[in-house]
Amino acid sequence: MIRFEHVSKSYKTSTRPALEDVSVSVDKGEFVFLIGPSGSGKSTFLRLLLREEVPSRGRVIVADWNVAKLPRRRVPRLRQRVGCVFQDFRLLTNKTVAENVAFALEVIGKPRHTIRKVVPEVLQLVGLDGKADRMPSELSGGEQQRVAIARAFVNRPLVLMCDEPTGNLDPDTSQDIMLLLERINRTGTTVVMATHDHSIVDSMRRRVVELSLGRVIRDDARGVYGVGR
């Protein structure tokens, strides 16, 4: 589903490459934690997946698309297949829960009857049925993150890319969010999650790819956050 082949990425503003000769392959339906300290290259890894950046060297393949070679007009197609969830939720504060989720479908031109059908379904999946008409400010952090996940998942992406989705949440709420991500993973969606939360990584025992100074220093099939912890 995702293949990084000897990928390096340098920014003009930095002397050290953000990623250096990274080769990682993620199969369809896998759940992968991307860990490492700040500045290790996790965000660059995720930005390359979305074609927010293009690699300086090497190839990034997502769902058979060579991301760097993708013509500009095809980039939206790629992004429709890769859902994103962020630490800061990025909800539209002037729209209700249902409108926030519907927004992701409206802007890619989905017909209204489809939106009316799938939005309640996905809200039920993330455990927000009954809160469709609430405003984001009326929700807890965990609930807001559920809305963000619903919005990322409503178009049934092949890959769900999560950038520290539990970074703003307390441990219990974080566990709930992880259960939800697991449930989404079980539907066959590949999940790539960048995190600093070692308790989550340790308890889930999923694949762990560790980055340090832009290089992959560890790739364990059922890993923990820190070796020997």
Next chain:
Amino acid sequence: MRASFVFSEVVNGLRRNVTMTIAMILTTAISLGLLGGGLLVIRLIDRMQDTYQDQVEVVVFMTDDVSANDSTCTRQPCAGIRSELEQTPGVESVSYESRQEAFTHFNKLFESQPQLREVVRPEALPASLRLKLDDPARFAAIKQEFSGRTGVDSVVDQAQYLEDLFGVLNGVRNATFAIALIQALAALMLISNTIQLSAFNRRTETGIMRLVGATRWYTQLPFLLEAVVSGLVGAVLAIGGLLVSKALFIDKVMAPVMGTGVIPRIGYADIFYVSPILLLVAGSISAITGYLTLRLYVRL
């Protein structure tokens, strides 16, 4: 593409930026109003050229002595000059207008201005020989040959008066176009600024749109339409302004000049003729400015 979605985004965008939107509309309206004024002057000049082209004559004004004593141009020196003129190459026809005929003509021309008619006596108007030329370029030669002859006061080409009048009108047109251009620059900068502001205000929405795979067009269209809608509203205001100026200013202040028929009237039809041009200019310029702004300054 969902029209209702794009429409609601446009309305929201305009509402959120209401002061900038109003400034943008007003500046565009003033610029287009001036452009429309300039276009109306062009129409006026064209119409005057059509009207006067066949009527302009070279006029040989006779001296007071001839004007007073020879009402039919059958005596010397008038008769001699007339027959010489008739044989001059380039002259198509010669007719004589006596002092009395000139006075009658004057009264008819200024029928709507009794004050002027009361002041002018027949003695103030000279008799004249009026020539139609096959070749207008012959005027200089005719003037040289007949100026200073006994009985001739002066030789005048009426086309020269028209040239002067057209010169004034062309000046008015150029001045309105120059001010319109400066206003247009201000309008363009305002459009560009408003779009950048609008894009900044909606950066969360557009960021999400980009991430969920909305096409560039879908993301940009609301901003473009905001610019075009403002431009078109500006054009409608400009057209309204032209109609109001016609009713309240041109018709009243210019009535004495236009009433004589020297300058043709500007009608509502003329304003409706320039309106589509203003709408087209407003729509296309704001769309192009919007598009360039989005491409050059805004990352969507």
